[in-house]
Amino acid sequence: ETGVTQTPRHLVMGMTNKKSLKCEQHLGHNAMYWYKQSAKKPLELMFVYSLEERVENNSVPSRFSPECPNSSHLFLHLHTLQPEDSALYLCASSQMRDQPQHFGDGTRLSIL
Amino acid sequence: QKEVEQDPGPLSVPEGAIVSLNCTYSNSAFQYFMWYRQYSRKGPELLMYTYSSGNKEDGRFTAQVDKSSKYISLFIRDSQPSDSATYLCAMYCNPLYSGGGADGLTFGKGTHLIIQP
Numbered sequence: 218e219t220g221v222t223q224t225p226r227h228l229v230m231g232m233t234n235k236k237s238l239k240c241e242q243h244l245g246h247n248a249m250y251w252y253k254q255s256a257k258k259p260l261e262l263m264f265v266y267s268l269e270e271r272v273e274n275n276s277v278p279s280r281f282s283p284e285c286p287n288s289s290h291l292f293l294h295l296h297t298l299q300p301e302d303s304a305l306y307l308c309a310s311s312q313m314r315d316q317p318q319h320f321g322d323g324t325r326l327s328i329l
Numbered sequence: 330q331k332e333v334e335q336d337p338g339p340l341s342v343p344e345g346a347i348v349s350l351n352c353t354y355s356n357s358a359f360q361y362f363m364w365y366r367q368y369s370r371k372g373p374e375l376l377m378y379t380y381s382s383g384n385k386e387d388g389r390f391t392a393q394v395d396k397s398s399k400y401i402s403l404f405i406r407d408s409q410p411s412d413s414a415t416y417l418c419a420m421y422c423n424p425l426y427s428g429g430g431a432d433g434l435t436f437g438k439g440t441h442l443i444i445q446p
Contacts (some may be wrong), residue, residue, distance in 0.1 A: 258438065259437060307372055317377075
């Protein structure tokens with residue numbers, strides 16, 4: 218496989234469920250990112266990891282918890298989400314933080 | 330004032346026309362400029378990347394940056410129905426040079442482009 222792969226592609230969950238989103242990059246990049254994409258809004262940066270260390274947390278609610286076990290994998294753990302959290306969640310990676318980012322196809326999340 | 334302004338469209342043009350997509354920005358610390366294309370149910374795909382004022386050409390695509398006016402453009406020549414997508418502009422500034430702030434890309438909302446066969 219090449220590029221950035223995200224699983225699952227679609228996820229429906231209740232407000233009390235716990236689930237995780239997975240991202241894997243096969244590009245040898247050193248930085249990885251989580252974004253939220255909602256209709257009619259710009260992409261919102263949620264988390265940045267550089268060399269497996271978190272370097273950015275843009276005031277994201279604690280019900281979202283990232284994990285970066287190595288430079289190729291990134292997880293987003295979800296717990297007690299709200300209906301407004303329904304969105305497309307995109308993972309991206311880049312060689313360095315000031316280099317272009319390459320995106321996966323996202324996980325479409327729906328909260329019931 | 331939003332940091333990056335982009336008309337959401339939709340912009341509808343006939344096949345073969347020249348398309349002009351634009352973004353304006355307010356933060357003079359932005360250093361790198363990108364254009365992404367996003368098809369329905371897919372992630373954004375990098376089209377163009379530039380860091381200086383002027384033009385950069387790649388096939389049918391030309392990216393133009395005017396830092397003095399804080400304005401960037403993407404031109405598509407000989408547009409095809411397969412170019413129908415949402416086009417996102419994105420900009421990067423290093424917090425070391427901007428006095429802090431979010432480190433990462435700042436995106437426009439995207440312009441929905443429709444090429445009519």
